[in-house]
Amino acid sequence: MAPNKSMEGVENHTSVAMFILLGLSDEKELQLILFPVFLGIYLGTLLWNLCLIIVIKINSNLHTPMYLFLSSLSFIDICYSSSISPRMLSDFLRDEKTISFMACATQYFVGAWMGLAECCLLAAMAYDRYVAIGSPLQYSAIMVPGRCWKMIAGACASGFLTSLVHVLPCFNLSYCGPNIIQHFLCDITQVISLSCSNPFMCQMIVFLVAMFMGLGSLFVILLSYGFIAASILKIYSVKGSAKAFNTCVSHLAAVTLFYSTCLSVYMHPGSSHSMKHKVLSIFYVIFIPLLNPLIYSLRNKxxxxxxxxxxxxxxxxxxxxxxxxxxxxxxxxxxxxxx
Structure with a gap:
């Protein structure tokens, strides 16, 4: 029986031990300009989010479900940004932007874990606002600390499991070369396109995760705000309606920024090599973790x-x-x- 030539070709290739990240630009002068800019953004992200966590922790009047979710969001944003930014900053100063296969898998796994956990946490925060506005008299009985912690743990566990579900099969494909990723991070859609194996199944898994976690959590958020809108319309006082809506403005702004960029990136995997894809990735990976604490703190008395x-x-x-x-x-x- 004749040997399978395609399989022989795969076996004869040396497996890829590292990837090359092309980054945002190959111009050295531009990279040296971008380094202090993104370093300042990263340090600002750490400072604002840590400050928000500390302020909520030391003030007993902020020990409520809304602020508990907010401090958890700040912690996730710190981890999310830290999974990408330090590596990107070091690449600005290096000529060879190589990353090992395991480091690439780890970077994407942590980033996906934090991003998916944030989707679930934003949905939990929307539910919290619905209970606060729709059932204010029962709020303290429904949103007890134990239940809030379970919702936060559930968000983190969901992010971990769904990240694991699609990272393991995607990074277990055969990689024989080329090994060039046209991005500043280990983008999963580009990584699996470099595989010698048929990437169709992994592409479907990535798409389904984006659909299930991204659109699923967005559906919960929209449903919650539908009930919130119905509750606000029942409030006859204009001042009362404005006050109720004002408690949701910051969350709505954060949700709009996060989902508009994330879904536009991951629901269009075919455009992963475009500059638009890189710009959107910069926005949701670098800027959103910085903007979230500002959005919530500047509007919150x-x-x-x-x-x-x-x-x-x-x-x-x-x-x-x-x-x-x-x-x-x-x-x-x-x-x-x-x-």
């Missing part, structure tokens, strides 16, 4: 007041330290004069 109290507390602390340092210095000088 409670968070702004808590931030001001924290700043004043730190100012008083450092002022006291400066006074004590001055007193100690004066006493040392007096002691040396007496000697």
């Amino acid at each position: 409670d968070i702004k007041e808590a931030l001001m109290r924290l700043i004043k507390r730190q100012h008083i602390y450092f002022s006291k330290n400066n006074i004590w340092a001055a007193i100690i210095t004066i006493r040392k000088r007096e002691a040396s004069i007496c000697k």
